[in-house]
Amino acid sequence: xxxxxxxxxxxxxxxxxxxxxxxxxxxxxxxxxxxxxxxxxxxxxxxxxxxxxxxxxxxxxxxxxxxxxxxxxxxxxxxxxxxxxxxxxxxxxxxxxxxxxxxxxxxxxxxxxxxxxxxxxxxxxxxxxxxxxxxxxxxxxxxxxxxxxxxxxxxxxxxxxxxxxxxxxxxxxxxxxxxxxxxxxxxxxxxxxxxxxxxxxxxxxxxxxxxxxxxxxxxxxxxxxxxxxxxxxxxxxxxxxxxxxxxxxxxxxxxxxxxxxxxxxxxxxxxxxxxxxxxxxxxxxxxxxxxxxxxxxxxxxxxxxxxx
Ligand SMILES: C[S@@+](CC[C@H](N)C(=O)[O-])C[C@H]1O[C@@H](n2cnc3c(N)ncnc32)[C@H](O)[C@@H]1O
Ligand code: SF4
Ligand code: SF4
Numbered sequence: 001x002x003x004x005x006x007x008x009x010x011x012x013x014x015x016x017x018x019x020x021x022x023x024x025x026x027x028x029x030x031x032x033x034x035x036x037x038x039x040x041x042x043x044x045x046x047x048x049x050x051x052x053x054x055x056x057x058x059x060x061x062x063x064x065x066x067x068x069x070x071x072x073x074x075x076x077x078x079x080x081x082x083x084x085x086x087x088x089x090x091x092x093x094x095x096x097x098x099x100x101x102x103x104x105x106x107x108x109x110x111x112x113x114x115x116x117x118x119x120x121x122x123x124x125x126x127x128x129x130x131x132x133x134x135x136x137x138x139x140x141x142x143x144x145x146x147x148x149x150x151x152x153x154x155x156x157x158x159x160x161x162x163x164x165x166x167x168x169x170x171x172x173x174x175x176x177x178x179x180x181x182x183x184x185x186x187x188x189x190x191x192x193x194x195x196x197x198x199x200x201x202x203x204x205x206x207x208x209x210x211x212x213x214x215x216x217x218x219x220x221x222x223x224x225x226x227x228x229x230x231x232x233x234x235x236x237x238x239x240x241x242x243x244x245x246x247x248x249x250x251x252x253x254x255x256x257x258x259x260x261x262x263x264x265x266x267x268x269x270x271x272x273x274x275x276x277x278x279x280x281x282x283x284x285x286x287x288x289x290x291x292x293x294x295x296x297x298x299x300x301x302x303x304x305x306x307x308x
Pocket of ligand 2: 033034035036037040041042080081082105
């Protein structure tokens with residue numbers, strides 16, 4: 001009886017974000033996560049991130065469809081929290097968009113989504129990864145990657161988010177995973193909040209430059225495996241990065257993406273950018289920011305993920 005009453009509730013109107021067109025968007029389908037990674041921006045105090053805020057499957061699907069049509073969204077990135085906690089919903093919702101991808105922590109298995117990209121987060125070789133993501137996580141993710149049907153047509157990339165803490169492991173990480181059944185390895189760098197002067201963030205970006213150059217070197221060594229664009233990485237160097245971010249995101253092309261966070265009462269809420277509300281743009285390490293700027297400058301389309 002209770003089930004019936006819930007099913008017959010009218011669907012809520014899609015959240016009003018005005019009429020602006022957004023070719024791409026990101027949706028946090030849940031605020032819940034089974035891990036508590038030390039670098040995670042999602043659960044920062046300034047973000048709408050209370051796990052109690054929920055949106056049932058039917059409402060979320062109808063909201064996503066309405067927002068797609070209103071804003072011309074062609075590409076949707078599914079995130080969380082951990083999106084695979086709502087796997088059934090994500091597999092249905094991904095088909096609403098011309099292009100869809102999932103970023104997952106890989107501990108619930110790797111979803112089979114032929115033709116789509118699944119990015120699996122691993123933050124370095126086992127000891128460095130597990131110091132960030134939790135004991136035993138590296139092996140769990142490895143098992144998931146090897147258990148999948150590698151011929152199912154899903155594009156599977158590993159992504160390492162580089163912080164000051166795990167930076168020593170870049171080369172060893174690539175050596176460890178180079179023969180795994182994956183499409184490639186991607187790197188992105190830490191996005192700190194404004195008051196973040198802890199052990200993860202670089203205060204002086206000239207120190208980060210040394211690490212960026214090491215990523216360029218692994219790209220040179222493994223050009224097919226490492227899906228990074230050297231030109232974009234060079235734009236991240238300290239003497240020019242501000243040109244592509246701005247002190248407060250004013251030059252950042254990623255702000256053309258609509259970030260949909262789960263807000264109060266099961267509504268969507270928009271944050272300042274995909275990385276939430278409290279971000280230090282002058283120290284932003286999001287690879288996608290510099291890759292978008294690179295292609296914008298070159299007048300070329302940003303390649304489909306995994307195609308660098
Ligand atoms: C927030 S998680 C959500 C999806 C999923 N739970 C996962 O871990 O892949 C998405 C990606 O953001 C990265 N990330 C988390 N905090 C970050 C930060 N402060 N700066 C840059 N990337 C970050 C994670 O490492 C992960 O690759
Ligand atoms: S698994 Fe993803 S969402 Fe969960 S804490 Fe880690 S980075 Fe954040
Ligand atoms: S933190 Fe990075 S992605 Fe977010 S607006 Fe600033 S420069 Fe852009």
